[in-house]
Amino acid sequence: MDQHERILIGDLLRCPQGQVDVSSFDAAATPGARGGRKEAPAQMDELGAELSELQERLFARGRAEPQQARRMLVVLQGLDTAGKGGVVRHTFGLVDPQGIRLKAFKAPTPEELEHDFLWRIRRELPGPGMIGVFDRSHYEDVLAVRVNRLVEESVWRARFETINRFEAELAASGTHVVKCFLNVSKREQKERLAARLEDPAKYWKYSSSDLDTRSHWDGYMDAYGEVLQRTNPDIAPWYVIPADHKWYRNWAVARIMLETLRGMQLTWPPASFDVAEERRRVARS
Template identity: 60%
Template sequence: MGHDRVREALRVRQGLDPATKPTKVFSDKPDDLPVGPRSKSNAAKQLVSTGQKLDALQETLYAGASHRVLLVLQGMDTSGKGGTIRHACGLVNPQGLHIHSFKKPTRAELRHDFLWRVRRALPGPGMIGVFDRSHYEDVLVARVDELVPEDVWRERYNQINAFEAELTASGTAVVKCFLHISPEEQLNRLAARLQRPEKTWKYNPGDLDARAKWDDYQKAYAEALVRTDSDAAPWYVVPSDHKWYRNWAVSEILLETLQDLDLSYPEPDFDVAAELARLRS
């Protein structure tokens, strides 16, 4: 079915007015699986094959050093950004990954434009960059918690679109995944963090503050996805109530993206036959 089967199925819905129909941007049932495996065991089998293809393509990307890939992971707390990095992005050689986790801006970062710290974290040639949260925090948290006036965060949609257009024009493939979970599943995952001693370090009391604003965040995500989705820098809504499906879907999106780059190994800048002769002499 070509290289875009999963991306087509998970691409954010187009042509909607998020101000009046925010719930239609993505399903209110994150356990609906529009494409792909229907069981954990089948997903695991497919992930083996996908991993082999991803590994080969990532090596070609790294060797050629003519393209970059930026994978943006956004989602509510417990949606699985870290797990996605471990299980989907972990299928490739870690030498070719540049992972950056965005926390609350520091004082130094706040003295600059909101995109300043993002530019400093971009992947280099031949690398796959992964953002655990991103510049989208500045139209999500900044909006919901009223950290800046409305006219400021609304203008940021335009700034983000211009920034991502600049990235794609310079050879960076931008892929954005919204890890979509239900409030019921988030509750289960937060409870698990408190009930399992090896998981308590992941729990943050502030997560409940964000959870209390669930509807506000869903509206903020809906508008951000519609306002900043483009063919050059698309958004994909990844159902993430099932961790195995989330990992499968992101790995497939990444695979289809790399396949589209039509990668090839660089031609050697030396005489291969002569070097073989030298080795055998």
């Protein structure tokens, strides 16, 4: 770890406590980055090597002692084009696919709507030693649901407390919850939507409903502001990731994962067998 690496990106990007004005965060900032876009690939490779090793330790512990194994859950939230998919590909693509449990939550199905909003979430929680990644999450039930007035205010407002209890329960059972709000600016979103319409290889990523969501921009900013204020405990912190620069966004999430895994002080599990005896058995085999 060189001098530069002593700067904790998690500290720089941790959402402050108290009232939050989302528009005050600079979506084009690159705090803590050593170089620019050009140096990003080499830095990602470097990060990837350590990330991979720590992820493997987490996984190995999960196999060796499933009853008391830790897990990690990374929640990715952000408006269309903020780059949730890009982070999955470029950041989580750095580590062994076997250790990642990925779930993209869409609009709830009729069956899901028959249950409490956390029902479908609980079914996708990571197992022992796994890193769960949610592309959208239970936060849509206090974001899209609120902005689109799908339930009464008293209903969605009560969910903040429900979510805090849920995440406290996760933390208590050994799940390290990390929440990333990918903060794209309104101007950058427009450019990305326009770019999808210029390239036939990107048409499939475009939906005309994206513009409906965009037309509620201020409503989403208010909703995100309240989410960040009401659901930001130390045991399940929010990070605000500037997302106008893709290279920075991917790198910052990788760094936060790395710092979280380092903090878990993961060691390899001890042998559950007599090593000397097994060496003899292999030699004879």
